[in-house]
Amino acid sequence: MVRAVNPTESAPTRYAWEVQASGLRVRAGKRMAVDGLDLRLGTGVHGLLGPNGAGKTTLIRALATVLHPAGGNLELLGVPVNGRPDLRALRRRLGYLPQEFGYYPKFTVREFVEYMAWLKEVDKQDIPGAVQRAIERVGLADRAEDRMKTLSGGMLRRAGIAQAVVNDPDLLLLDEPTVGLDPAQRLEFRALLRALGERSCVLVSTHLVEDVAAACSRVVLMASGRSVFQGTPDEVVAAGGTDDVGDSPMERGYSALLAAEVTR
Numbered sequence: 001m002v003r004a005v006n007p008t009e010s011a012p013t014r015y016a017w018e019v020q021a022s023g024l025r026v027r028a029g030k031r032m033a034v035d036g037l038d039l040r041l042g043t044g045v046h047g048l049l050g051p052n053g054a055g056k057t058t059l060i061r062a063l064a065t066v067l068h069p070a071g072g073n074l075e076l077l078g079v080p081v082n083g084r085p086d087l088r089a090l091r092r093r094l095g096y097l098p099q100e101f102g103y104y105p106k107f108t109v110r111e112f113v114e115y116m117a118w119l120k121e122v123d124k125q126d127i128p129g130a131v132q133r134a135i136e137r138v139g140l141a142d143r144a145e146d147r148m149k150t151l152s153g154g155m156l157r158r159a160g161i162a163q164a165v166v167n168d169p170d171l172l173l174l175d176e177p178t179v180g181l182d183p184a185q186r187l188e189f190r191a192l193l194r195a196l197g198e199r200s201c202v203l204v205s206t207h208l209v210e211d212v213a214a215a216c217s218r219v220v221l222m223a224s225g226r227s228v229f230q231g232t233p234d235e236v237v238a239a240g241g242t243d244d245v246g247d248s249p250m251e252r253g254y255s256a257l258l259a260a261e262v263t264r
């Protein structure tokens with residue numbers, strides 16, 4: 001039987017921005033946690049910074065199409081996600097690492113990443129190679145046959161990153177990916193981020209300002225559900241002065257930009 005092609009699958013593959021949001025509003029429970037956010041993200045690694053409760057996780061969940069916008073416009077990889085479109089084709093091109101993710105504890109790392117590749121509808125013949133590559137990229141090749149329940153917190157996080165990249169996503173969303181990674185792994189992860197950002201749009205939420213300085217080409221700063229700054233890491237540094245709070249130029253710039261927003 002010939003299956004009808006839906007409008008999402010036949011959407012043009014060329015677009016100016018991987019993520020384009022205007023006046024975006026997203027609810028988290030009863031709260032409008034993203035409230036009038038304007039954002040344009042292209043290829044590269046974008047660091048998403050902001051204080052607790054700024055709306056970072058809610059934004060990432062909306063970009064992962066887990067939460068539906070309550071208002072405004074959102075376009076991902078050229079596909080409008082307002083209304084109730086069929087998002088299946090779009091989701092195949094996304095990678096998402098939530099802050100917490102579920103897994104069957106008896107799965108081995110390889111089985112977990114294979115299962116996620118299958119869910120993302122990676123072509124059957126491509127799955128073994130894609131899984132091996134993803135596991136190697138996060139440095140878990142020597143633990144591939146170990147069960148998920150035997151991994152340390154940092155290793156679990158790396159397995160989570162492997163599932164997020166197994167389909168070579170065009171838009172990769174990582175919510176606090178470096179939590180639990182040891183310093184050596186964080187350095188390797190920064191290198192992986194830079195490599196992924198060469199051909200994909202990567203958005204990384206983190207509280208580790210130094211990860212942003214080292215791995216990101218652009219910075220988005222959120223406060224109270226809106227984007228209050230978008231620019232380069234150098235521009236963040238330039239915003240800081242010696243009186244601003246922080247142990248590094250990047251932290252002082254971050255504090256200065258947030259303080260300017262509070263007094264606005």
Ligand SMILES: Nc1ncnc2c1ncn2[C@@H]1O[C@H](COP(=O)(O)OP(=O)(O)OP(=O)(O)O)[C@@H](O)[C@H]1O
Binds near residue numbers: 050056
């Ligand atoms: N399920 C929920 N029900 C009610 N309120 C929620 C829910 N999830 C988030 N919120 C609220 O929405 C706001 C934004 O939360 P969100 O988790 O998006 O922020 P965040 O910037 O990711 O914070 P953090 O840095 O602490 O992870 C907060 O005020 C939070 O309390």
